[in-house]
Amino acid sequence: MTWISKTITALGGLLLAHACYSAQEHSSLQSFRATAATLASSTPAAASLPIDIAIETVVATFIIVLGLVTGTRPLRPIQWRVWAGKLEREGVEGFMGNDGEMNRDYVGNPFRSLETRPGFIDIRKQRKEFANWVKSGGRSEAK
Amino acid sequence: MAPSLLHPPSQLSPGEALQLSQQAPTVLQNSPSTISSSPLAALLPSSETPDLWIKYENLLLSCLRTGDERAAHQCLERLVARFGNDNERVMALKGLVQEADAQNNGELEKILKEYDQILGDNNTNIPITKRRIALLRSMDRLPEAASSLVQLLGFSPTDAEAWSELADIYLVQGMYQQAIYAMEEVLVLAPNAWNVHARLGEMQYMAATAPGVASGTYEKSMAEAIKRFSRSIELCDDYLRGYYGLKLVTKKLLKDAGKPAKESEGEFSLPDSKTVERLNELATAKLSEIIRRSTAQERGWRGYDKLEVAAARELLVEEASAAAAIER
Numbered sequence: 197m198t199w200i201s202k203t204i205t206a207l208g209g210l211l212l213a214h215a216c217y218s219a220q221e222h223s224s225l226q227s228f229r230a231t232a233a234t235l236a237s238s239t240p241a242a243a244s245l246p247i248d249i250a251i252e253t254v255v256a257t258f259i260i261v262l263g264l265v266t267g268t269r270p271l272r273p274i275q276w277r278v279w280a281g282k283l284e285r286e287g288v289e290g291f292m293g294n295d296g297e298m299n300r301d302y303v304g305n306p307f308r309s310l311e312t313r314p315g316f317i318d319i320r321k322q323r324k325e326f327a328n329w330v331k332s333g334g335r336s337e338a339k
Numbered sequence: 340m341a342p343s344l345l346h347p348p349s350q351l352s353p354g355e356a357l358q359l360s361q362q363a364p365t366v367l368q369n370s371p372s373t374i375s376s377s378p379l380a381a382l383l384p385s386s387e388t389p390d391l392w393i394k395y396e397n398l399l400l401s402c403l404r405t406g407d408e409r410a411a412h413q414c415l416e417r418l419v420a421r422f423g424n425d426n427e428r429v430m431a432l433k434g435l436v437q438e439a440d441a442q443n444n445g446e447l448e449k450i451l452k453e454y455d456q457i458l459g460d461n462n463t464n465i466p467i468t469k470r471r472i473a474l475l476r477s478m479d480r481l482p483e484a485a486s487s488l489v490q491l492l493g494f495s496p497t498d499a500e501a502w503s504e505l506a507d508i509y510l511v512q513g514m515y516q517q518a519i520y521a522m523e524e525v526l527v528l529a530p531n532a533w534n535v536h537a538r539l540g541e542m543q544y545m546a547a548t549a550p551g552v553a554s555g556t557y558e559k560s561m562a563e564a565i566k567r568f569s570r571s572i573e574l575c576d577d578y579l580r581g582y583y584g585l586k587l588v589t590k591k592l593l594k595d596a597g598k599p600a601k602e603s604e605g606e607f608s609l610p611d612s613k614t615v616e617r618l619n620e621l622a623t624a625k626l627s628e629i630i631r632r633s634t635a636q637e638r639g640w641r642g643y644d645k646l647e648v649a650a651a652r653e654l655l656v657e658e659a660s661a662a663a664a665i666e667r
Contacts, residue, residue: 276531276574277573277574277575277576278576280533280574280575280576280578281575281576281577281578282576283575283642284575284576284577284578284579284642284643285576285577285639285640285642285643286639286640286641286642287641287642287643288642289639289641289642303346304346305534307529307531307532307533307534307535308350308534309347309500310499310500310503310525310529310532310534310535311350311503311534311535311538312347312349312350313349313500313503313504313507314347314349314400314500315431315466315469315473315500315501315504316469316472316473316476316500316504317349317400317435317473318473318476318477319400319403319404319435319438319439319477320438320439320441320477321477322349322403322404323403323404323406323439325353326353326356326357326404326405326406327406329353329354330353
């Protein structure tokens, strides 16, 4: 969906630029007229912007905001069970940034260490298991 | 994709551990071998980050597991050079390397004596205490390990990891009630841990189906198991393990429904059979959804363990074939 949001933002930017340009042109025209008018007579010219330029500016701002909002990534879940379910269902994949890198604060299930207990690892058993795994041909389940 | 070096590697499969330890030469080469610990160095922009030391520690564990002693010793040397010999965590890692290097029981005894000596100087050295308990357990001296753990919990009762280890030690000895008690302590410390709830449910189920249980205990344990699994599902949407346990327990209860059940009172009474049936249906529906979607590799459903999914499928197939046999 990123191209949609980018197109909308670009369109809004274009409109905004156009509004700025119109405003600038309008004011220079006004000042030119004002000098011409003061030379001819002493009627003061209206200094306010025409309504269409003002509307264009506001609309352009809203379009840019819309584009930026549609372009953001989905928000992180704030309900515990939804967040936990996402962790279980999607694994690392759900917590990738846009660049395909793992988010730095991703830790997986924070309570997993209560079951793996890194402080109590039995290194001799792990070595034995690994040796057996290698002997059995090392059926590669590694991704 | 290789697993990250920033997370403790103890739950990885052998293949993944091998992948990690194969990264060792590049990691060791790309990071400076010594980093000054003087306060002046902290003022200069340096390459030292907290991540580096976590990486070394995890690399050390993976390399020990895969038998790459050279890299493991290198990691240890760097950690010692940075933190000194009397850092408690480094002491535990040194002990770990020694344990891995030990060839026979005599050497293990010697390491155990060293641990005792360290603890004699400072008996609140928790990493070393834990290593000592793990070594005792590894040498099949379970009662001793359990009593040391109880001692450790005596002066550090908020250590959830230690309670969990105690529960596991009791469980392998078949002391279900003690194991359940210890696991409940873990839940007191981490009430939102959905995997601990599921684990407790599994323990209750084991306690209920162990040979020679009184029928009162059986019902109480089954009711507790249902509660625990339901809580784990409540805490975590689409939790495969929780639904699997719920399915297993309700299936067993429905199978036993023919037998006259004794009226039990209090909060541990079993829910009526209609509720159990509905729970069973819910678990079946959820399990088949999880299996279907994760087998199809749908986006957002790829995080499940393949073996767990296969086990769930087996459970459902088994029940389906049993139902078909009854119909015939």
